[in-house]
Amino acid sequence: MVSRLILQTLLLVFSASALIAQINAEEFASRRDVLAGELNDGVIIVKGNDQKTRNQDVDYKFRQGSDFYYLSGFNEAGATLLILPGEDKKFILFVKENNPRMAIWSGETYGVWGAMKIFKADTAFASDNFEEEVKKYLRGQKKVYLPFADAELFETVSNIITSPWGRYPKKIEDVTKYIAKLRLIKSNYEIEMIQKSIDITIKAHKEAMMAAKPGLFEYEIGALIEYVYQKNGSPRIGFPSIVGSGANSTILHYKANDQKMKDGDIVVMDIGAEYGMYSADVTRTIPVNGVFSEEQKQIYQIVLDAQKAGIELIKPGKGISEIYEASTDVIKDGLLELGLITDRESRWQSRVWFMHGVGHWLGLDVHDAGGRNGADKRGKLLEEGMVFTVEPGIYVAPNALENLKLLMTGRLSDKEIDEFIEEVKPAFEKYKNIGVRIEDDILVTKTGYRNLSKAAPRDIDAIEKWMAKPSEIVK
Ligand SMILES: [Mn+2]
Structure with a gap:
């Protein structure tokens, strides 16, 4: 009994x-x-x-x-x-x-x-x-x-x-x-959980876009994002939210989130809710005041085109490195046109402004299990059921040129570095403090891909339109 x-x-x-x-x-x-x-x-x-x-x-x-x-x-x-x-x-x-x-x-x-x-x-x-x-x-x-x-x-x-x-x-x-x-190949149940965490993250991005304005602190946007997560059933963040404005937009894993956002700044929001233990990872970059400046637009459009060029190729049988190459090619063309690099074929110049990989597997961990290496230089070949991020970026960090000698010691001569700095200096001054990253979460399907995060405003017009809406949460 x-x-x-x-x-x-x-x-x-x-x-x-x-x-x-x-x-x-x-x-x-x-x-x-x-x-x-x-x-x-x-x-x-x-x-x-x-x-x-x-x-x-x-x-x-x-x-x-x-x-x-x-x-x-x-x-x-x-x-x-x-x-x-x-x-x-x-x-x-x-x-x-x-x-x-x-x-x-x-x-x-x-x-x-x-x-x-x-x-x-x-x-x-x-x-x-x-x-x-x-x-x-x-x-x-x-x-x-x-x-x-x-x-x-x-x-x-x-x-x-x-x-x-x-x-x-x-x-x-x-x-x-x-x-x-x-873990590399996701089941239907896992895809459902990932989609749910992404949907919650998209809601947070939209709320952040509506709320952002000069004078708010980065952590206020961070708090809003995490409020939206929990309000929508996410028990916690998939990883610490990155909300970096101005010069902070150029710090890849910026964590402090403690600066006041200023008129004219751009802000990178690299965020992901967790749901059913699965993480989302979606990045949007927006102008704090709701309208991109000409310089911001130029950088943004290159990154967006680079991202689209990579995503377009996704289908079973493609190598992960081929996606990276396609994105990087567009970034290089753009950087050359802006005057931020002088030699498109240089192995190191574009790395000054785009220094990370183009993505990673996504699942229970934001940087999920699986590894990149394949049988040849194409890297791991894509298969139906894989989920990964495509996230190119350009970061014109205020200290990029002064750090160049320290980073390149032994690999380049001082003369080569000085010449580069001399030539790109005007463009550097023009685009300084602009960091742009755009990241979507892509499922490899039987015949191609599905962009699981495409509902988050991404084109310049779409972002500006969202930002014009009033926030019901942050007044
Ligand atoms: Mn990511």
Whole structure:
């Protein structure tokens, strides 16, 4: 009687929060099946994130480790999973036990019961018993796979398998690349989650465009963006929002967001909400006062044309480097025309103003698992179900020319650098403090691509039109 009551209470507690995991237990099971099929034998061990302490008894907001989440759907701290490709009962979870004393402070946790019932573990144990129990699963196996980046887990498992007692696996291999290979191709469910996080991010961009005006601080736009995220069901940012105005627009991963935005400044907003653990990553660059200056327009249009030239090529079979080349070609033409470079064929000149890659995979992590390298110089070849960003930029940083000698020491002669600076100086002065990045999230389809973030105003006219609308939130 008592136990049934507890069970009913648990069901009530879990029914709301566990809904997503319940619905998608099959999705997570199929990922484990694919990985198990790929590796065939041995033991796969992946640990989730621990709760990190901020200070005293205050914790950082918890986010699960992406590989662990990908294979389990389990969102609590201090858990570890085992997958046993060769066994019948092949999915084992170690989770924090449901502790009534802790529940008073932090609420109920799933515990061993929830791990099996909701997350479909064949067997589950309390995390405290990990070392004891994992030995049983390692015994008699030939190989153990775990992420080598997890030094603590590596040490724990190494200590067990190097023990002279017991028939433990002699081989240990990094599992990361196998999981990355799976994560690179998104399922329909994943695409749905990514689209949702992108849709929320687009709403935030539109609100920011309406609210932006001289005199606001960058963090006010940042706060508005994150308000829109949460208002629309995103539990947190996919990565810290970049809101950089004026000279800050030229800092690639600008974090401070603490400057007052001035009339005539341009502002780069590189932002992404998280939804269902998946991140968006959409960048728009807008004029603070709502109207692009002539100089801003010129730079903007080059970046936009470069982005479109890259996106247009996207289809299965194209190499990721071919996308980059197409974008970079347009950037080089534009920079030459503006007078910011003197030699289109130079290997380094355009890198002074466009110094990053053209994009990255997108998924559970904003810079998602997968890697760029392919069989040849085309880089990794695109396949249906891949999602990645295309985000060229031009950044006329106020310190770009004075830093050039420091950056190029040993690679270029002082004379070559001085000549370059002399020639591009007028254009540099003209376009100084303009940083433009435009970033969209692209799904590779069977025959081409779908721009998942195309609803965010992007053309010059479209942005100016949005910015003319009054904000209902920031008056
Ligand atoms: Mn990005």
